[in-house]
Amino acid sequence: AQSVTQLGSHVSVSEGALVLLRCNYSSSVPPYLFWYVQYPNQGLQLLLKYTSAATLVKGINGFEAEFKKSETSFHLTKPSAHMSDAAEYFCAVSDNNAGNMLTFGGGTRLMVKP
């Protein structure tokens, strides 16, 4: 069984500061990992995904994430936060054995202060 834990349901940063959103996973098979963003009253949009190629994955809007197998982590970072980054962020894991269903973490709400 797979699971995803996002440490910190709320993260607050100042505009221009580093963004770090944490994600740890548990999977019995090699995982495929995703970060999605949800803006208020909208659906989920893919930020980036890890598919066992490069361990450092670059996504949209300046976000990137690094897959660390030894730490079972896939933390999301952005060097400089922008007000428009304020949203809910979800980490998810998928595997071939489960019909490609996504198992999501509990989400992290990112707040950006001016």
Added chain:
Amino acid sequence: DTAVSQTPKYLVTQMGNDKSIKCEQNLGHDTMYWYKQDSKKFLKIMFSYNNKELIINETVPNRFSPKSPDKAHLNLHINSLELGDSAVYFCASSVLRGGATDTQYFGPGTRLTVL
């Protein structure tokens, strides 16, 4: 062009009623999903259909019945609505190529409120 669309966007109804939510995708994908997001923003898979066949059913009450008339549509019918069914329901689609790396594209969600 909308990739994954859902109707209605908002649905307010009384306990005990029956309601449907429709989903359509124009991406040419062969797999569609329903997810439920509760009031604490937790997202959980409910169903998945591949080429109109059910491939995932995550212990959802049988009051929920998905129907896929073709690859581009996956509708969700809910009988005898209960207060606990209040949530945002998301439809998604992807290509099931035998790999789990394909991106799922999500619709805008349907906010269901049961009174």
